Amino acid sequence: MDLLLSVGILLFIAGFILVGIEMVVPGFGFPGISGIICLIAGILLTAKDIEQGLTITVIVVVILAVMLTVVMMVLKRVKSPIVLDEKLQQEQGFLNASDLEYLVGKEGIATTDLKPSGKCRVEGVEFDVRSEGNLLKKGTKVRISRIHEKNIMVSSMEN
Numbered sequence: 001m002d003l004l005l006s007v008g009i010l011l012f013i014a015g016f017i018l019v020g021i022e023m024v025v026p027g028f029g030f031p032g033i034s035g036i037i038c039l040i041a042g043i044l045l046t047a048k049d050i051e052q053g054l055t056i057t058v059i060v061v062v063i064l065a066v067m068l069t070v071v072m073m074v075l076k077r078v079k080s081p082i083v084l085d086e087k088l089q090q091e092q093g094f095l096n097a098s099d100l101e102y103l104v105g106k107e108g109i110a111t112t113d114l115k116p117s118g119k120c121r122v123e124g125v126e127f128d129v130r131s132e133g134n135l136l137k138k139g140t141k142v143r144i145s146r147i148h149e150k151n152i153m154v155s156s157m158e159n
Helices: 003-024 030-046 052-076 098-103
Strands: 109-110 118-120 124-130 141-148 151-156
Touching: 003 030, 003 052, 003 124, 030 052, 124 141
Parallel strands: 124 151
Antiparallel strands: 109 118, 109 141, 118 124, 141 151
């Protein structure tokens, strides 16, 4: 076995390990980039001609697809710290957009500048809101006009 073939095989092994780590760890960083570089270098060092290089490339892609399938199946069974698997219940303090409908028409005061988002106080409770129009200064009287996709939309009462 010649030296280039040995180095190429080591690069393949390192590349598959690094790409495997990248499949498990979220994001695209050092392991993924290094793994891709190792796999490309392994292909270049082990292939004797273009036809063999293409064949090796197809084999590498198939192996990566199998690795990804296995990793996905394993991660489905393992509880991931990234995926929220609990239901958000109203009893725990979580609200739906429909739970905020009672606010429509209520009046309050902007407690921060709304450019276009900020805070306003309605009936003694401070809410995160978005302005329907332009910039509204702190202290402006506002009216809640609608609830849009969990955003409390307000408009100025001062014209």
